[in-house]
Amino acid sequence: MPRTARNVEEVDIFKQQILDAAVKIVIREGFARLSMRKIAAALGVTATTLYNYYTNKDELYFYIRIRGFELLYGLFEKAYTAAYDSRDKIKSLIASYIEFGIQYPDYYEVMFLNRNVPKFLDCIGTPLEVVGAKEKEIALKPFAFVIEKLQQHCELDPDSAYVGALQLWIECNGVVSLYNSRLIREVHDNPQRFVDSYVDVIAQRYIPLDIK
Template identity: 30%
Template sequence: MATASENHIRRTILDVTRHLLVQNGISNLSMRMISRKVGCSVGTIYFYFRNKDALVHSLIEEGFELLISIMEQTYQTHHDTLERLKALCVDYIQFGLKNPEYYEIMFMLNPERMERYPAEKYRRARHTLELISETLAEATREKVLNVKEPYQSAHLIWTFMHGLVSLLLARRIDARLDQQGLIDSAIEKIALMFR
């Protein structure tokens, strides 16, 4: 069992890596760079993570676990399927805007020269789409929505939300627009796509 000190060191390594990864990209990230910023030896980093890819995969997994916990709570507490769909979309968008580093690592990191993300972790990450897909299927059974292919439609919703979050994070949307109004309008449009 890890001690409090070991947990603190591991947490520091992850936090520093998250910042460096977003600033410098995966190609320019090295264990030596991380160790200098953390203030430890390279060997200490290898004690916690077998290589750079394992470290990045831990950050991806951590980000997805945060997002999944938020979305699962919404899924369990919203019984009206249309309101649940909207709330799940809000969760996703707000997660991206409040956690831009995690969001970038989870969804915008170019995985060139990186080991493939482990299949079991990828399946777990897909749970966010499954929550949306299950909500769409349930809303269709209730005749609230008309969705022929819930899983494919969940991907369509994801692309819509990802585009919005990415553009907001990159500050590519006209600053004169009301950001919250834009988000609210986007969520309403998502719900209308399947009526």
């Protein structure tokens, strides 16, 4: 008896399962060793089934990044909206970035640390250009959000806000990398307390305690 077709909700769930399985393989074996066959084996389906949802592993990779940046942007929006004053709003963005990196370490590594993977510029003039452009657009949204809020709450001009966002990215990436590699545990007996205190230090640099 033929299998009943998945409804829209089931399709979305299954596509997410494909992405999650692919991320784990990339982290464990590297992008070069990722294959539709390995993903299918992890999910207990045939490789043919996967091609109903994604064209190939390169397209799949871009959708992994799209999913990751959507999650990050969602965390930014939620935390920013819940924060009360200017300092807390900037602090919430810093904390959310680090929280994302710690809560989703596999996605974080694929999005920010994995070197040997396709990038948008590699795809110009290829069948992947459209999905690559979509990924780049979504990937830039969290960055643009931070720039906008630095201008709004820290009274920075556009160029200074851009540089400030880059500096925040560099610092937060360092914190996430040290935390996820467990190196921070070698030098601090309470990694989470260190993260919390460092978020305060970074936030104060942009908005002093006497500014609300």
